[in-house]
Amino acid sequence: MYVMYVMHVSCRLIRETQPRRPPDRSLFRQGEIEMKTSHVARPTYIVVAALFVLFNIGCGEIQAQDAGKDQTSDAAATPDAPTSTPATCVPGEQNICLCLDGRQSYQVCADDGKSFDACHCDECMPGLQHECFCPGGLTGMQACADDGKSYNKCKCNQPDAGAQPDANVESDAQPDSNTEPDAEADANVEPDAQVEPPTLNVKLSLDTPPGMTMCDGAQTSVLKFGYENSSSEPITVASTKLHRVGIGSINDFTVGGIAGDYTHLGIPDLSGYLEFNNMVLTVPAMTSMEHSYWVGVTAPGGVSGDQFAFEIEKPSDITLDGSAKVAGSFPVRGNTFVISNVKCGELKASLASNPVSNTVVTKAHHIETVGITLYASGANDMKVTYLPLQCQASIHGAPYAAVDCDKRITSLAYYDGDTMVGLPWSPDANGIAPIAPNVVVPVGTIKTLTVKASFASTASDTPPYDRVSIGLAPGGVATDMVYNQTVGIDVGNSLAAQLSQNPIVTTTIMPSGTISITEDNMPPAQTVVAGNGNWVPFAGLKATTQYEDGAMDVVRVCNTNGGDNADFEQIAVAMGGAVQGTAILPAGATGCVDVFLTNNVIIPEKDGLHFDVWAKLRPVYASYEVAGAWIGVARSGHAPALGLARNYQTGNWDAAYNDKVNVRITGKVSGERMYADNAGGLDGSRMVIRKSKPYIAPLPLANNVLQNGTTEQEVSRLQISADGEVGFKQLPLFTFDHSDGVTNVSFNLFRGATPVPLNEYTVTEVSTGLNANSVPITQNPAILAVAFFNEETIVGSGYVYSLRAVKTVSGNGQHIGTSFYYDAANCAFDYTGWVKNNDPFVPPVMVSSPTIYNVADYTGCNNGGKCSHALGLAVWTDKSEAGLHSPLTIENGGSRDAIPCVDTLPQMYQALTN
Secondary structure, three states, X not given: OHHHHHHHHHHHHHHHHXXXXXXXXXXXXXXXXXXXXXXXXXXXXXXXXXXOHHHHHHHHHHHHHHOOOOOOOOOOOEOOEOOOOOOOOOOOOEEEEEOOOOOEEEEEEOOOOOOEOOOOOOXXXXXXXXXXXXXXXXXXXXXXXXXXXXXXXXXXXXXXXXXXXXXXXXXXOOOOOOOOOOOOOOOOOOOOOOOOOOEEEEEEOOOXXXXXEEEEOEEEEEEEEEEEEOOOOOEEEEEEEEEEEEEOOOOOEEEEEEEOOEEEEEOOOOOOEEEEOOOOEEEOOOEEEEEEEEEEEOOHHHOOOOEEEEEEOOHHHEEEOOOOEEEEOOOEEOOOEEEEEEEOEEEEEEEOOOOOOEEEEOOOOOEEEEEEXXXXXXXXXXXXXXXXXXXXXXXXXXXXXXXXXXXOEEEEXXXXXXXXXXXXXXXXXXXXXXXOOOEEEOOOOEEEEEEEEEEOOOOOOOOOOEEEEEEEOOOOOEEEEOOEOOOEEEEOHHHHHHHOOOOOOOEEEEOOOEEEEEEOOOOOOOEEEOOOOOOEEEEEEEEEEEOOOEEEEEEEEEEXXXXXXXXXXXXXXXXXXXXXXEEOOOOOOOXXXXXXXXXXXXXXXXXXXXXXEXXXXXXXXXXXXXXXXXXXXXXXXXXXXXXXXXXXXXXXXXXXXXXXXXXXXXXOOOOOEEOEEOOOOOOOOOOEEEOOEEEEEEOOOOOOEOOOEOOOEEEEEEEEEEEOEEEEEEOOOEEEEEOOOEEEEEEEEEEOOEEOOOOOEEEEEOOOOEEOOOOOEOOOOEXXXXXXXXXXXXXXXXXXXXXXXXXXXXXXXXXXXXXXXXXXXXXXXXXXXXXEEOOOEOOOOEOOOOOOEEEEOOOOOOOOOOOOEEOOOOEEEOXXXXXXXXXXXXXXXXXXXXXXOOOOOOOOEEEEEO
């Protein structure tokens, strides 16, 4: 009794003076695995700890009651009636205590009498007895030496035939030489009459789990005790009976235990007893083994506040094989736990707002198809360990069927942002992909997982196209939480609908992507200079793909009308200002050629790609050099256009190009051809080929203030330059207007600051034919034709011309204004013919005059009759006829190089006011 008292006090002192050990979670982690659904394995593990025999026997039940509390009362407290009396002592009083290695020592009461100091573990109390072990598994006692620094040798009970063990015999004492070992043996006593059976000591572990509040659905370790076999032979545990004690009637427990390599599960009966049979748990000789039990609880009907603990009630609750017996201080009881009706966790799954329904192509990989939001509620964060997917497919308009999913989808995977969670799975014949994402959803938060799919190489190639939808597989969702297990999975209606005949988010599968080709920044029709070796843009186009990127490798280009293939030295397809491929058109007035690109050019999905058709033009020939031939040679005035071929089905172009654009594009994902519909407008602009071309630019007037009197004053100023060499027969027509206070107006032409001699030019008012050089004009407004008797040659930067007026101005508030007369409908800059005068033209009302010039061709001209002609807004030549100038009349022959318009003629109005 004294030893038990000492041990009782020692246990309390150790708890008061040593830090509380953290609970051992490792057994729970194994127990937690045991609670999962049947498809999860149940591993085991071994926990081996060194236990101290007398200390653990004496402390087991006390620690189960007092774990983590500061108590000094010697009364044994139960879980239902805990004790909390504060410790008191007499100052200087010494008390027995235990060190971490199990040795006994002492501690001294502080001066205030309220607490003991730390255990003196480097010393012991002289004369204090301590249990020790002897050979053969027997026990003995050893006493603290007089100096308090160490213990004496162990005194062992040595069995002697027919005699009681002598407690005073030391384990290392030599036998008495005068005494025969067996002299006192009684021959009538059986040799094994004094042999005790093997004993298995059972005691509560020092680190048995502390009590806690368990949420609804939690599982945790609740009882940890040790088996100590101090005998020389193994002991086998055949069965163990547990007993639940506590407040309340809740008995909805799942209990599991693990020791060594053995695990077991069970549920207590209505009386709280639970027996584990057929255990065959062997504790080797001279070995200690710990055994832990864990519990999973629920709070049915919302009950909360019930308390429970588990215990081994009595020695007979542990059945051993053979003659071995059970020893220990019973009941061996764990700490008290409280049940809460707050759920440990509930997982709500619903359909995410993104991604939405989309379209993909065959062989597409890792395409976002559906989003699933996970919301964790309850008391703990949640780890989703198993979240199986199921998909279904509608093939060519047939009803959705799960058995058709694997015909269209090859793999499914979860992504958390850009990170794959879990492994990708191929759906089975029933459309199931058993994915274990192992993602943590913090309590009270939403995590969105995106499902990405890869698609098969086959799909319906005509409408209605195939469709698939993806949702959560019914049942089987599993979660895992630290020290807890979820109790609820809630799949929202929208997510459930994904596996119905009316899914919300679907993916349509196209056999390949689609493409369209349209005009894009088409260059305007204009005059271009031939033979200079420069690339000239003829067409600007854009290819736009849907559902996948495209790879373009061949473009068929045609010279469609208005010119001749002989005009082109080389054609090209260009992108980003760089040539991607070139070709030469075949001989003939018109024709097409396939342009092979040096490298496949990628057309990004949705963004599209701009590309151009360029050409280098051959130098033009003069009429006399080709005997007047107009086709088969490059001639000034040809107006070809380059564009894309359509409906061509030979060679590189299969029958699918019927009524399609001949641009060969292959889907980067599907590997299938993509065909662009013939939308028209792909022929490019007609470019007028010239040997050279002029540029006209208005310049600021020297003075914008209208001067009174008859002073000559500049009313229009312009510069004419040329790309090469041109000749002007007639400057652009001027429109002139003035206020009523301006009269007696006549005009002179200056070249720079020098007047042009009157024998070189005329200024004619076109509606009357009057010479405005010398005769004041009366028309207001008036149109003036400034013409040269001989061509005015312009080279390079050319000349600055100014038109000056001689006028009379009366009073203030008067003005004079000039601009270029421009008639867009009649600006035939692609017109080429002969210079013609004395030929009226409407509009404007242009009288027949030898000093007013237009341009005529030979069409409709018969025996000197009228020929078709163009209004001479400006009459010039590109000098393509090698200096042979046109005569004034067609009938006399001459060069066909006259042009009636300048396509770059600017719009301007220059005015003087006072």
